[in-house]
Amino acid sequence: MKRVILICMFILAMLIFSFNFVEASGSGGAISLPKTGQGISYATGDDGDLKTGVNWPGPRFEDMGNGTTKDNLTGLIWLKNANCFGTQAWAVALNSANTLANGQCGLTDNSQAGDWRLPNINELKSLVNIGYKEGGMCDGYPCDYLAMWLNYNNFNNMQNNYYWSSTTYTATPITAWIINMQNGNAGGYVKTAQTYVLPVRGGQSGIADPIYPANIPKTGQETCYGEDGNTITCDATGQDGHIQKGVSWPSPRFSITYCNNSGPCSNQGSDCDANPNNDIVKDNLTGLTWLRDGSLGGQLSWANALSYANSLTLCGMSGWRLPNVNERVSLMNFGQTDMAAWLNTQQFVNVPSSYFWTSSTNAANTANAWYTAMAGGAISGLQDKTTLYYVWPVKTSCIPPPSNMVSWWRAEDNASDSVGTNHGTLINGATYATGKVGKAFSLDGVDDYVKVPDSILWDFETNDFTID
Numbered sequence: 106m107k108r109v110i111l112i113c114m115f116i117l118a119m120l121i122f123s124f125n126f127v128e129a130s131g132s133g134g135a136i137s138l139p140k141t142g143q144g145i146s147y148a149t150g151d152d153g154d155l156k157t158g159v160n161w162p163g164p165r166f167e168d169m170g171n172g173t174t175k176d177n178l179t180g181l182i183w184l185k186n187a188n189c190f191g192t193q194a195w196a197v198a199l200n201s202a203n204t205l206a207n208g209q210c211g212l213t214d215n216s217q218a219g220d221w222r223l224p225n226i227n228e229l230k231s232l233v234n235i236g237y238k239e240g241g242m243c244d245g246y247p248c249d250y251l252a253m254w255l256n257y258n259n260f261n262n263m264q265n266n267y268y269w270s271s272t273t274y275t276a277t278p279i280t281a282w283i284i285n286m287q288n289g290n291a292g293g294y295v296k297t298a299q300t301y302v303l304p305v306r307g308g309q310s311g312i313a314d315p316i317y318p319a320n321i322p323k324t325g326q327e328t329c330y331g332e333d334g335n336t337i338t339c340d341a342t343g344q345d346g347h348i349q350k351g352v353s354w355p356s357p358r359f360s361i362t363y364c365n366n367s368g369p370c371s372n373q374g375s376d377c378d379a380n381p382n383n384d385i386v387k388d389n390l391t392g393l394t395w396l397r398d399g400s401l402g403g404q405l406s407w408a409n410a411l412s413y414a415n416s417l418t419l420c421g422m423s424g425w426r427l428p429n430v431n432e433r434v435s436l437m438n439f440g441q442t443d444m445a446a447w448l449n450t451q452q453f454v455n456v457p458s459s460y461f462w463t464s465s466t467n468a469a470n471t472a473n474a475w476y477t478a479m480a481g482g483a484i485s486g487l488q489d490k491t492t493l494y495y496v497w498p499v500k501t502s503c504i505p506p507p508s509n510m511v512s513w514w515r516a517e518d519n520a521s522d523s524v525g526t527n528h529g530t531l532i533n534g535a536t537y538a539t540g541k542v543g544k545a546f547s548l549d550g551v552d553d554y555v556k557v558p559d560s561i562l563w564d565f566e567t568n569d570f571t572i573d
Contacts, residue, residue: 134392139319142234150415152429152465159318168259172212180317182307188262195296198269202304203343221304223271225345226282233289238468252286267300272345275442276481278334291484296332311353323351325438355389361452368421386452394502399456402496407474410462410496425498427464430475445479460494516546529557
């Protein structure tokens, strides 16, 4: 079958060529990433402007009437009473979650000891709505804290404080990952200290569940640690390294596309220009495509980082953006002591163990934005936007084109045939506009069109062909 391909274009007028594209951030991977919750835009191309990710269902959190609250976005079932156990040290919190059962903490769900667990960091972070301060989310008024928003969404007694995860902070293994339910920040907390416990059950185990819009992936942690930071046997600990809950990572996790200035190299067996600055890497877990060079954009203020990403053309492609906080965190492997060093073994190059901007603003203090630390992995919204941090653009991945294409017009500010020499010409005012992925042809539906020359390659006779 021969194919004439126009791929990754978005309908911007009444008439346009047929196309294939990936609509939601993360589509085309093993999982889809959800929106962050940011609903207000603070600059062109930021999280609140683009709102990439799958939509939250309504209701997001559902009171099951048996002492539990179900998250219809992820499929996780949480203990409704978020302060049943008070504050506990990490080892005690693990045991409290592991032994929780029907009859305790207001549960009438017939659950048994072993059904519940302390959530891993990906599960706990899924509760964060970074836009909690925006609009009238709490009885018509802005929520003062993230915990307040959760209490308005079918949780009880959520504390404006730290909550344990089951994931050890491997950069400093005497600490474990926590989420601050005041603002959603995440980092390490000494395991012998005491803080709050929120058990969870359900969720995905290895295989994605299409019933739920945003499945949660494994964290990458496969080792268990004691309070002293030494590795221990995982049996029956309830730690993240023991349970390893979540969707499994595909293999390979990352795939490279070698490129030159004009687009992908025709022969992907080697880098045609021997320049990694032009190459791109797809994350097969999320479907997102990243620059191969993690420091290509250098260190910029938040506003300049947005502008750089929005205007970037690389591998012949536009449509790049600064990733939101969920997209940035998706690159983290919580089993590694230095996440940047690990990424540099996964097709990427020059990823520094430093701080990276996201496109997400701190809604509680809009002079600050969210960033991630690519050494230990801290996640915070407390950095002033004038600070110089690294910029690492991302884009939604296109569906891979088939190998038997006859022609491919990508509309990246030209009507060139990316496969052959059947280059087009824009007629009667046809132009280019922003597409869902990169650029697209924009036609008025009246008399605009793209004219392409006749070619013997299109002499299909009675053979099958497709126009996508």
